[in-house]
Amino acid sequence: MTITRTRANAISKQxxxxxxxxxxxxxxxxxxxxxxxxxxxxxxxRNVLEWSHCWRETMAxxxxxxxxxxxxxxxxxxYLDLGEKWVTATDHYAGxxxxxxxxxxxxxxxxxxxxxxxxxxxVQKKIEKGEGLSRFRQSMINDxxxxxxxxxxxxxxxxxxxxxxRKRMNRSVYFYKKVASLTRELPLSHETFSAKNLVRISxxxxxxxxxxxxxxxxxxxxxxLVREIYQKSGWNLExxxxxxxxxxxxREPAIQEWIYLLSMLIFPSDILNAVQEExxxxxxxxxxxxxxxxxxxxxIWIAEQMxxxxxxxxxxx
Amino acid sequence: xxxxxxxxxxxxxxxxxxFLDQDKPPIxxxxxxxxxxxxxxxxxxxxxxxxxxxxxxxxxxxxxxQQQEEEEENPPDYQSAVKFPPFQADDSIYSxxxxxxxxxHQIPVNxxxxxxxxxxxxxxxxxxxxxDYDIKSPHQLxxxxxxxxxxxxxxxxxxxxxxxxxxxxxxxxxxxxxNQRYPGWEKQEEQAEQEEREEQTExxxxxxxxxxxxxxxxxxxxxxxxxxAMKVVPLFDEEEDExxxxxxxxxxxxxERAKDGTEDDERANHEGDVKVAITAKRREEDREQVNLxxxxxxxxxxxxxxxxxxxxxxxxxxxxxGVGQSEIESAGxxxxxxxxxxxxxxxxxxxxxxxxxxxxxxxLKQFLENREDDFTRLTIVIVQKDESISSIxxxxxxxxxxxxxxxxxxxxxxxxxxxLYMPRNRSAEPAEK
Numbered sequence: 001m002t003i004t005r006t007r008a009n010a011i012s013k014q015x016x017x018x019x020x021x022x023x024x025x026x027x028x029x030x031x032x033x034x035x036x037x038x039x040x041x042x043x044x045x046r047n048v049l050e051w052s053h054c055w056r057e058t059m060a061x062x063x064x065x066x067x068x069x070x071x072x073x074x075x076x077x078x079y080l081d082l083g084e085k086w087v088t089a090t091d092h093y094a095g096x097x098x099x100x101x102x103x104x105x106x107x108x109x110x111x112x113x114x115x116x117x118x119x120x121x122x123v124q125k126k127i128e129k130g131e132g133l134s135r136f137r138q139s140m141i142n143d144x145x146x147x148x149x150x151x152x153x154x155x156x157x158x159x160x161x162x163x164x165x166r167k168r169m170n171r172s173v174y175f176y177k178k179v180a181s182l183t184r185e186l187p188l189s190h191e192t193f194s195a196k197n198l199v200r201i202s203x204x205x206x207x208x209x210x211x212x213x214x215x216x217x218x219x220x221x222x223x224x225l226v227r228e229i230y231q232k233s234g235w236n237l238e239x240x241x242x243x244x245x246x247x248x249x250x251r252e253p254a255i256q257e258w259i260y261l262l263s264m265l266i267f268p269s270d271i272l273n274a275v276q277e278e279x280x281x282x283x284x285x286x287x288x289x290x291x292x293x294x295x296x297x298x299x300i301w302i303a304e305q306m307x308x309x310x311x312x313x314x315x316x317x
Numbered sequence: 318x319x320x321x322x323x324x325x326x327x328x329x330x331x332x333x334x335x336f337l338d339q340d341k342p343p344i345x346x347x348x349x350x351x352x353x354x355x356x357x358x359x360x361x362x363x364x365x366x367x368x369x370x371x372x373x374x375x376x377x378x379x380x381x382x383q384q385q386e387e388e389e390e391n392p393p394d395y396q397s398a399v400k401f402p403p404f405q406a407d408d409s410i411y412s413x414x415x416x417x418x419x420x421x422h423q424i425p426v427n428x429x430x431x432x433x434x435x436x437x438x439x440x441x442x443x444x445x446x447x448x449d450y451d452i453k454s455p456h457q458l459x460x461x462x463x464x465x466x467x468x469x470x471x472x473x474x475x476x477x478x479x480x481x482x483x484x485x486x487x488x489x490x491x492x493x494x495x496n497q498r499y500p501g502w503e504k505q506e507e508q509a510e511q512e513e514r515e516e517q518t519e520x521x522x523x524x525x526x527x528x529x530x531x532x533x534x535x536x537x538x539x540x541x542x543x544x545x546a547m548k549v550v551p552l553f554d555e556e557e558d559e560x561x562x563x564x565x566x567x568x569x570x571x572x573e574r575a576k577d578g579t580e581d582d583e584r585a586n587h588e589g590d591v592k593v594a595i596t597a598k599r600r601e602e603d604r605e606q607v608n609l610x611x612x613x614x615x616x617x618x619x620x621x622x623x624x625x626x627x628x629x630x631x632x633x634x635x636x637x638x639g640v641g642q643s644e645i646e647s648a649g650x651x652x653x654x655x656x657x658x659x660x661x662x663x664x665x666x667x668x669x670x671x672x673x674x675x676x677x678x679x680x681l682k683q684f685l686e687n688r689e690d691d692f693t694r695l696t697i698v699i700v701q702k703d704e705s706i707s708s709i710x711x712x713x714x715x716x717x718x719x720x721x722x723x724x725x726x727x728x729x730x731x732x733x734x735x736x737l738y739m740p741r742n743r744s745a746e747p748a749e750k
Contacts, residue, residue: 161404168401175398266399289404296401303395310395 003029003040003087011040011087014073014080027211030092037092038071041211042085047132049086051188052210053078054127058119059207064112068093068208093208095201100233103242109195110246112207113225117189117218118251124187136188136215146173149272161289165275168268175263179256186218186257193221194228219257222247223264227298235294237301244305255313258306265299268292327428327466328446335373335422335458342379342418343455350375350450351696351739352462356426356443365435367428367443367466375420375450375458420458428466440468448697696739700731713739 003011005022008029012019017038022031028041043049059067070078071089080087098105146169191214199206226240233239247253253261274288337344356369392398426443435441448462698709706729710717717729723740731737 164402164404171398171401262395262399271404293403296399296403299399300396303399306395 003042008040011080011089014075015071015089016074037094039090039092041088041090043079043088044085044212046086048212048215049079049088051123051127051133051215052213053088054123055116055119058122058126059115062115062119062122064115064119064207066204066206068206088211090208093199093201093206095199095206098195098198098200098205100195100229100239101236103238106195106229106233106239106242107246107249108205109198109225109229110243110248111250112198112205112246113193113222114247114250116193116207117187117222120187120189120218133188133215136191137183137217146170165268165271168266169272172263172267175259175266179260179263182256182260183217186260188215189218190214190221191216192224195225195232217260219253219261220264222261226261226265226302227295230294230298235297237298240298240301255306255309258302258309262299262302262306265295265302268295270295325469327469329428329464329466331371331424331460331462331464333373333422333424333460334453335420335460337418337420337456337458339456341456344377344379344418344452344458345455346378347450347452347697347699348376348378348701349696349698350420350448352445352448352460354426354443354445354464358438358441358443360432360438361429363432365430365432365438365441367426367430367441369426369443371424371426371445371462371464373420373422373424373460377418377420379418422460424460426464430466430469434470435468436470437468442467450697698737698739700733700735700737702733704731704733705729706731709737709739715739 002024004024008022008031009019012031012033015038017033017035020032020034022029024030025039028039031038031040053070056067056069060069068090071091072078073080073089078088098109100106150166150169190210193210197207197209199208226243229239229243230237270288271285271292274285351374353372353374354369355372356367359366359368444465444467446463446465448460450461451459453459696713698713700709706717706720706726709715709731710720713720719740720726720737721729724737
């Protein structure tokens with residue numbers, strides 16, 4: 001189901017504006033109205049939609065006024081029910097995305113994510129439990145799956161690299177097991193999050209997007225965002241440092257959260273995918289291996305931060 | 318070749334211990350191993366030099382021992398817990414994920430032979446035979462093989478192995494006859510090494526002298542003869558070789574004219590040339606001093622040869638018959654081997670033979686200009702589980718029949734662990750032994 005011009009006209013009748021013209025985009029419809037540019041988005045899961053609406057409102061009411069919120073219908077509802085699908089309307093944001101090499105921008109990205117995470121703890125209390133989101137509580141690291149994968153690879157692959165792969169996977173599982181209960185306790189968040197979910201408009205940073213997300217326990221988004229910042233800053237750890245400075249200024253993660261993040265960073269998912277795809281000649285594993293050296297560097301850097309945190313905690317005790 | 322033939326071969330036994338780097342995975346089971354000669358046969362001023370190396374390529378399935386090592390359960394801190402060895406993203410022809418350990422090792426080869434030991438460079442090949450290996454330890458392989466140099470004149474083994482072998486790479490001549498003649502071979506090797514260090518432009522007497530020093534009394538007299546024979550055969554520089562090539566071409570043109578049958582006399586002369594030249598070469602061969610450059614000889618050699626009447630002129634039927642010396646040599650240049658046969662053939666003077674001579678002459682030129690060696694290499698394949706002759710044949714671009722014939726198999730049934738020899742050439746077409 002997509003939003004067509006006819007459907008957009010019908011939808012707009014539920015909103016207090018008049019459409020001048022519009023065009024489709026992936027998963028939605030851009031419209032120019034008498035009240036400015038708007039965006040209609042089609043949602044496929046009502047639970048996810050309500051969860052998304054909840055964190056936006058929580059953030060906004062918590063003081064983060066520049067978050068994208070769903071515009072209310074004439075009936076003061078945040079979305080339209082089309083039967084099996086749902087539609088939201090938002091203002092259209094156009095501006096400059098954060099610069100991955102800018103320490104200031106990265107601090108802001110960190111601060112925004114921390115505020116989002118903070119709001120998600122509140123969201124969890126409000127709607128998550130028993131609201132049809134439990135299916136998102138599967139961890140990226142599954143002990144049994146790792147063991148199965150290692151068994152599959154054993155004997156098939158070059159020993160040195162297989163050993164390296166095995167060491168990483170086992171170490172990832174080792175840390176994950178230490179904090180496995182967190183995956184049941186931490187609030188759900190977006191599985192991925194990009195710095196491009198922030199846009200600078202008239203000197204203010206707006207948090208927007210995140211439509212129809214896959215959900216995962218907290219810090220999957222951190223994991224993806226940190227890797228994105230590191231890679232797109234040209235493998236610059238200073239940008240990562242700035243991001244965490246911004247994050248920790250707003251919210252200090254517990255050491256268990258750090259361990260959870262570390263376990264994800266250790267897990268050689270890129271390599272594993274490349275190995276599987278290499279068998280069908282779909283990907284050259286060599287560049288992936290070269291990239292893995294950077295991920296290793298990032299992981300060591302995170303571990304270094306964790307060592308400093310634990311050292312401070314010991315001193316403070 | 319057998320000893321009964323006019324040409325023979327030199328055989329060198331080789332034993333080489335190959336140590337794997339410690340960062341390589343330990344050897345569990347060899348999957349494939351081959352010893353490929355990468356050897357050039359070079360004609361030097363006074364000698365033939367067979368130089369290069371034997372390249373050992375191996376693939377093995379690593380031992381599981383390393384895989385079973387336990388992880389550190391309680392790393393002291395987070396940093397040390399996440400420090401892993403990097404993945405090996407080498408860009409070799411093998412996938413970085415292929416579970417195959419690789420061995421590569423070079424065994425230097427440097428053999429010097431007097432020119433008279435070679436009839437024709439085309440006949441000289443370096444072939445690896447009787448290749449075997451033994452896994453001494455997970456990081457140590459013992460390689461045994463025999464290096465055969467083919468195309469060596471059988472007559473007298475007065476060659477000198479100027480073999481500055483690497484100390485780690487000892488080639489020891491064996492093979493019955495040669496070994497019997499030179500039981501003190503190692504001593505000779507050492508002497509040859511010294512000679513190599515002393516002077517590159519040593520005279521052809523030196524090889525004979527070195528043999529004398531070998532305490533082989535029964536051989537001494539003959540060697541003296543050989544050394545005196547060697548004295549009278551001049552050596553030629555590249556310039557002369559070029560001249561000789563030109564002469565060769567001229568002679569070939571002459572032969573073509575003769576082939577046309579325009580001048581019976583001329584033809585008769587050519588036939589005479591061949592005959593006389595062969596006779597002369599036979600005489601040279603008797604002195605163990607036939608060498609390849611003599612095929613491309615010119616007047617300088619003639620004059621030099623004539624200047625040694627005590628050895629050459631008095632026994633030279635060519636002079637006795639009044640045939641010009643240059644003709645003798647140009648005919649001789651086309652001649653390759655097997656002088657007795659050639660005698661008969663040349664008397665018959667068949668047109669095909671002349672064509673063949675022309676081809677040989679052209680090939681010689683091509684050979685000198687741009688020689689490409691096509692050495693046989695031997696690959697050992699250890700049959701893996703579920704492998705069949707057809708799958709192995711496909712992998713090595715061979716036919717099943719070739720593999721069966723080469724390994725003397727009576728049926729296509731092969732078993733895991735069975736060793737098969739793969740005939741392979743550098744050229745695309747596998748060589749049949």
